[in-house]
Amino acid sequence: xxxxxxxxxxxxxxxxxxxxxxxxxxxxxxxxxxxxxxxxxxxxxxxxxxxxxxxxxxxxxxxxxxxxxxxxxxxxxxxxxxxxxxxxxxxxxxxxxxxxxxxxxxxxxxxxxxxxxxxxxxxxxxxxxxxxxxxxxxxxxxxxxxxxxxxxxxxxxxxxxxxxxxxxxxxxxxxxxxxxxxxxxxxxxxxxxxxxxxxxxxxxxxxxxxxxxxxxxxxxxxxxxxxxxxxxxxxxxxxxxxxxxxxxxxxxxxxxxxxxxxxxxxxxxxxxxxxxxxxxxxxxxxxxxxxxxxxx
Numbered sequence: 001x002x003x004x005x006x007x008x009x010x011x012x013x014x015x016x017x018x019x020x021x022x023x024x025x026x027x028x029x030x031x032x033x034x035x036x037x038x039x040x041x042x043x044x045x046x047x048x049x050x051x052x053x054x055x056x057x058x059x060x061x062x063x064x065x066x067x068x069x070x071x072x073x074x075x076x077x078x079x080x081x082x083x084x085x086x087x088x089x090x091x092x093x094x095x096x097x098x099x100x101x102x103x104x105x106x107x108x109x110x111x112x113x114x115x116x117x118x119x120x121x122x123x124x125x126x127x128x129x130x131x132x133x134x135x136x137x138x139x140x141x142x143x144x145x146x147x148x149x150x151x152x153x154x155x156x157x158x159x160x161x162x163x164x165x166x167x168x169x170x171x172x173x174x175x176x177x178x179x180x181x182x183x184x185x186x187x188x189x190x191x192x193x194x195x196x197x198x199x200x201x202x203x204x205x206x207x208x209x210x211x212x213x214x215x216x217x218x219x220x221x222x223x224x225x226x227x228x229x230x231x232x233x234x235x236x237x238x239x240x241x242x243x244x245x246x247x248x249x250x251x252x253x254x255x256x257x258x259x260x261x262x263x264x265x266x267x268x269x270x271x272x273x274x275x276x277x278x279x280x281x282x283x284x285x286x287x288x289x290x291x292x293x294x295x296x
Contacts, residue, residue, distance in 0.1 A: 008041035012073040014062075014107045016050040020079020027077050045069055047107075051083025051091035054103035061093060061103045070111055076296035081108055099164060109162070111296055112155045117289035118181060119188045120153040122272040124255075126279050146201050146256040147278045152189040153268025155289055157181050158219070160265045177219030177264060182226035186210070188290075189262035190234045202256035209240040211247050211263035211271065223264055244271070251275050 013028070015021040024046075031042050047069055049062035061081075070076055081104025085091045091103040111117065126147035163174040189208050199206045210227040212220035224241065231239035242250070244267050251258065251271065255278055263271065276285040289296040 005040075006074070007039075008043060009074040010043045010072065011045065012070050012076045013044060013046045014049050014076060014078045014081075015046065016079040016081040016104065016107065017052050017083045018080050020050070020081065022079075024077060024079040045073065049104065049107040050081040051103035054091060054093055055083065055085070059093075061106050066107070067110070067114060070107075070296075071115060071294070073294075076111065076294070078107065078296055099162070099166070101162070109160055112289055113161070115294040115296070116156065116291040117294060117296055118154065118156045119185050119290050120155045120268060120272075120287060121188075121192070121290060122151040122153070122275075122285060122287040124149045124151060124272075124275045124278055124285075127284070148198075148201050149255065149258040149275070150189075150192055150196070150260045151268060151272045151275060152185060152192065152260060152262040153272060154181055154185040154223075154262075154264050156265075158265030160269075175217075175219055175266075177222050179222060179226055182223045183230060186223075186227045186230045186262055189260050190230055190237055193237050193260040194234065196259070198259075200257055200259040202254075205238050205259070206236065207238040207240050207257075207259040208234075209242050209247070209258055209261045211242045211244050211261055211267060213244050213267075214241070215243060220264065227262070247271065248274060252278070 011031070013024050015024040028044070031044075034040060035042055047062060047066050049066065051061065054061040081102070083091045083103065092100050093103045093105075094100055095105075112120075124147060126144045128144050157176050157178060159173050159175045161174075161176060163176065165172045186208075193206045193208050197206070198204070208231070210224055212223055214220045214224045227241075228239065231237070244263070247261075248271065251274065255275075261271075272285070272287070273282055276282045279285065
């Protein structure tokens, strides 16, 4: 949903754990520069969260009113979440139903679901002067003119929707793929390809690649059906289909072929981190979680 410019914006900052406070600290400096140069104002609301917050407070991974503070904001900036306990293992917590979750689930996955941030958008670009993770004596070295793609990941369902069951001897995680969620994230990918208007670095073709395990999984077949239906509405953009395991190889050996890629939640989580080696590693990767009314 497009919005007109405002003289001031309400921002929630979620520093979180680890490197998160450092990242958010630099983000605040950047906001100050933008404000002084443009006259746009930023009202900052910093909300503590994450695994360390959970260890200090014992029952929650962020304050009780944090959800409403996020919902009221124009945008949310997230640092990082995840903290190790005294034994070195990641800190976990239990929700109201007794299910075990990462301490830091609420500001990340919780926000995605509650605020309907259905598209996770991750640009993958090899920046000038950045040594990427594939350099080596017997490996091809990619350059900025061969790596320029965007990965779009469905953000609200699949295996990360939190529908699970556990007994003493069995654990089940339910993967739900719906037509509505598949349609809107696919449309986001095609709109991005249209807006980028530069195509894949290798051949200049505007292309959207649908990634899944369509040959095995029913959910992926439904996702592909919606992809093909949406693709018909964008005749100027080439639709492309890839099996996830082969894509994992080709994205590192032929990155110049890809323009915009779209996939389901778990596959997208893995592939976006994998593709980050093309731009210097996960520390160089950026991304946003967007919906029709909110963004993080």
